[in-house]
Amino acid sequence: MGSGGPARAFNAAALGTEPPPCGEAPFARGAGPAAGGDEGRLRAGLQLLSVSMCGPSTHAQQHKGSHSGSRGQSQTPAQPRAEGQGREAARCAGHRGSLCSSMASPKRLQGLTAATITPMTPDGEINLSVIGQYVDYLIKEQGVKNVFVNGTTGEGLALSTQERKQLAEEWVTKGKNKLDHVIIHVGALNLPEAKELAKHAAVIGASGIAAIAPFFFKPTNKDTLVAFLREVAAEAPGIPFYYYHIPSLTGVKIRIEELLDGIKEQIPTFQGVKFSDTDLLDFAQCVKNNKEQFVLLYGVDEHLLSALAMGASGAVGSTYNYLGKKTNLMLEAFAKQDLALARQHQFCTGEFLSFVFKLGFGVAQTKAVMSFTSRIPMGPPRLPLLSASVDFIEKAKAKMDSLIM
Numbered sequence: 001m002g003s004g005g006p007a008r009a010f011n012a013a014a015l016g017t018e019p020p021p022c023g024e025a026p027f028a029r030g031a032g033p034a035a036g037g038d039e040g041r042l043r044a045g046l047q048l049l050s051v052s053m054c055g056p057s058t059h060a061q062q063h064k065g066s067h068s069g070s071r072g073q074s075q076t077p078a079q080p081r082a083e084g085q086g087r088e089a090a091r092c093a094g095h096r097g098s099l100c101s102s103m104a105s106p107k108r109l110q111g112l113t114a115a116t117i118t119p120m121t122p123d124g125e126i127n128l129s130v131i132g133q134y135v136d137y138l139i140k141e142q143g144v145k146n147v148f149v150n151g152t153t154g155e156g157l158a159l160s161t162q163e164r165k166q167l168a169e170e171w172v173t174k175g176k177n178k179l180d181h182v183i184i185h186v187g188a189l190n191l192p193e194a195k196e197l198a199k200h201a202a203v204i205g206a207s208g209i210a211a212i213a214p215f216f217f218k219p220t221n222k223d224t225l226v227a228f229l230r231e232v233a234a235e236a237p238g239i240p241f242y243y244y245h246i247p248s249l250t251g252v253k254i255r256i257e258e259l260l261d262g263i264k265e266q267i268p269t270f271q272g273v274k275f276s277d278t279d280l281l282d283f284a285q286c287v288k289n290n291k292e293q294f295v296l297l298y299g300v301d302e303h304l305l306s307a308l309a310m311g312a313s314g315a316v317g318s319t320y321n322y323l324g325k326k327t328n329l330m331l332e333a334f335a336k337q338d339l340a341l342a343r344q345h346q347f348c349t350g351e352f353l354s355f356v357f358k359l360g361f362g363v364a365q366t367k368a369v370m371s372f373t374s375r376i377p378m379g380p381p382r383l384p385l386l387s388a389s390v391d392f393i394e395k396a397k398a399k400m401d402s403l404i405m
């Protein structure tokens with residue numbers, strides 16, 4: 001499976017194949033042997049793509065009895081033991097034991113990562129009581145074993161620092177021995193808060209941290225952005241750092257190709273980018289120049305197949321909460337070079353999103369969709385976001401039911 005699967009030439013003819021309807025069984029069509037000579041073009045895109053479902057080792061297997069004090073033993077070259085890791089381990093030793101069994105995983109982040117929703121009670125408090133159920137749902141129902149906590153979908157910037165810490169702790173605790181990666185988004189509008197959250201994430205044993213660029217007072221060039229990120233990353237010197245690029249929301253449009261040039265010298269724990277943008281030229285340049293060094297995770301779910309063709313290492317997004325299973329089938333088809341089938345799965349996600357976009361779709365509506373698909377109550381969003389309407393929920397549910405069987 002994945003890059004280790006039998007080499008088959010890219011089926012150029014399949015490019016013109018009409019995809020079967022959304023509900024058709026996987027691998028029903030287009031899986032025949034290849035005719036075209038474009039194998040090399042896709043091979044690059046396949047090499048680092050490994051479907052998360054196919055990864056045999058679980059966090060539990062990798063870390064039986066481990067503690068962050070011994071984390072260095074299992075690191076890959078991509079995660080060098082950073083200076084100051086001992087300091088972090090020492091901090092961890094002083095922290096309450098149950099959280100300190102370290103989520104840091106020697107496995108590179110790949111496959112699907114769900115950008116988690118923050119469950120809330122009807123009166124708008126964060127609802128930690130359903131996180132355990134949420135973890136089990138993602139694994140069992142969606143085949144997703146990585147989470148990105150307190151990001152956009154998680155309303156991270158609408159939460160207090162205290163709430164963000166509580167959520168981070170709950171995800172690490174409930175994900176222990178179950179999830180492969182718990183990445184905590186620690187970005188904030190001010191440096192002290194981002195640093196505090198980064199330090200906290202390291203202490204509780206998160207597998208990695210990510211940060212957006214601050215977006216009220218914005219960095220105006222690469223150097224100021226790197227200076228900000230460097231200070232944040234330095235608070236968690238033993239775990240990977242990912243830059244969260246989402247220019248549509250931050251307005252910070254510094255190109256990632258430029259950012260990555262020389263970044264490792266500035267930020268030793270820099271591991272990759274969560275690329276939530278549609279500039280596939282920038283994305284492709286990042287892959288071309290840095291694929292072996294960095295994890296390049298794509299964040300526009302409806303365009304994921306295009307990013308896979310460009311060589312994405314994996315994806316982080318909101319729809320993997322409820323369309324993870326479908327998207328995993330797409331990754332699997334892509335890894336098998338069955339482009340027609342991969343496209344069929346992408347079209348399904350696209351059909352749902354295209355439908356809900358017309359109704360008005362954002363984080364609030366994502367919460368509603370997740371509530372009816374998972375049957376875990378996600379509650380309302382926090383102001384200034386408003387709850388999805390009953391009309392939206394009925395229409396979105398009917399559409400989802402027509403696509404997923």
Ligand SMILES: CC(=O)N[C@@H]([C@@H](O)[C@H](O)[C@H](O)CO)[C@@H](O)CC(=O)C(=O)O
Nearest residue numbers: 115151152153276299300301316317318
């Ligand atoms: C703007 C936005 O919310 N983008 C989503 C996508 O998953 C998005 O919901 C999806 O592609 C539908 O447009 C993610 O990139 C956000 C994300 O990963 C996060 O919650 O941090």
